Structures are given as structure tokens and as C-alpha cells.
Amino acid sequence: MAHTPVNHPARPIYRAIGGLVGLYFVVFGVLGIIASAGNDVLARNDTTVLGQGTNTGFSLLAVLLGIVILAGTVIGRNLDVAINQWLAYVLMVLGLAELAVIRTDANIFNFSIATVIVTLVLSLVLLMVGMYGKVGSNEEKEAWEKARLVL
Numbered sequence: 230m231a232h233t234p235v236n237h238p239a240r241p242i243y244r245a246i247g248g249l250v251g252l253y254f255v256v257f258g259v260l261g262i263i264a265s266a267g268n269d270v271l272a273r274n275d276t277t278v279l280g281q282g283t284n285t286g287f288s289l290l291a292v293l294l295g296i297v298i299l300a301g302t303v304i305g306r307n308l309d310v311a312i313n314q315w316l317a318y319v320l321m322v323l324g325l326a327e328l329a330v331i332r333t334d335a336n337i338f339n340f341s342i343a344t345v346i347v348t349l350v351l352s353l354v355l356l357m358v359g360m361y362g363k364v365g366s367n368e369e370k371e372a373w374e375k376a377r378l379v380l
Contacts, residue, residue, distance in 0.1 A: 235365035247313050247358040248302040250351050254295030257281070261288025271337045282341030290338070294320075298355070306364070313359035320352035 237243070261283040265276045270285045277283065283291075294316060301312035327340040327348075340348075 234361060235363050235369045237361045237363070240362055240364065243358045243362045244302055244305070244309065246354065247309060247362065248299060250354055250358070251295045251298030251302060253351070254291045254298065256295075257283075258288045258290070258292030258295060261285070261291065264288075271339075273334070273336060273339050276339065277341070281344040281347055282339045283344065284339040287338035287340070287344075307362075310359050310362045313355045313362065317352045317356035317359060320348055320355065324348035324352060 261278045265285045272284045301309035328345045330336050
């Protein structure tokens with residue numbers, strides 16, 4: 230039994246929000262690659278993009294994440310739900326790990342507090358989008374609604 234709603238009425242809006250998160254990662258990553266051109270891939274310096282600390286390594290990762298999110302959004306068919314949920318958890322772990330090492334040499338992605346906050350907020354948005362974006366048959370929707378009423 231699924232624990233998330235099926236065929237939520239606002240699904241197109243949630244899907245669009247997921248696409249916007251993916252687009253943000255792509256734009257941030259491309260701007261980060263441009264801003265950190267000529268630096269080491271995992272340089273720790275004062276490079277900022279959109280008010281967030283970054284380096285070439287994190288910028289490349291952001292572009293990759295954005296492309297994966299956008300591809301899932303375009304393909305749909307619940308692939309976007311799985312991608313959004315898994316990447317939300319990955320981004321939460323990344324944001325919290327970078328927060329733990331933010332003032333040490335282990336801060337390999339050159340995160341700032343702003344980068345941590347944005348990463349955690351976007352991960353929560355992706356998690357929400359993943360929870361409410363599931364598509365299913367009418368039978369699955371009815372079974373979910375009946376189970377919800379029992380709880």
C-alpha cells in the first residue's frame with residue numbers, strides 16, 4: 230500500500246515545481262562553471278554564484294542533478310517521483326554533511342551557509358514534489374482514498 234496520494238489534483242503544478250528546481254540547478258551549475266573557470270575543480274576560495282559558495286566540482290554536480298531532475302520531469306510516468314524522492318534524500322545528506330564540515334578542509338564543494346540553506350530547502354521541495362506527484366490507475370486511487378479514510 231502506498232503512503233502517498235495517487236493522482237493528486239495538483240500533480241501538474243508539483244511536476245512544474247520539480248522542473249523549476251531542476252532548471253535552477255542547471256542555471257546555478259552553468260553560472261558556477263563560468264565563475265570558477267581557471268580554478269581547481271575542488272578549490273576552496275571566495276567564488277560565489279547567486280550568493281552561494283561554489284566551485285567547479287559542485288557546479289558540475291549541480292548541472293548533472295538538474296539534468297537528471299529535468300529528464301525525470303519530461304519523462305514522467307512516476308520516474309520523476311522516484312528521481313525527486315531519491316535526490317531529495319541525497320541533497321539532504323549532502324547539505325547536512327557540508328554543514329558539518331563547513332569550516333574545515335573537508336568542505337570540498339566550497340559550501341557557504343547560504344549554499345547549505347538553499348540545498349536543504351530545494352531538497353525539501355523535491356521531497357514534497359515526489360510525494361504528491363504519483364500517477365496511478367483509478368483503482369489505485371480509490372484504494373489509497375479508502376486506506377486514508379480508515380486511518
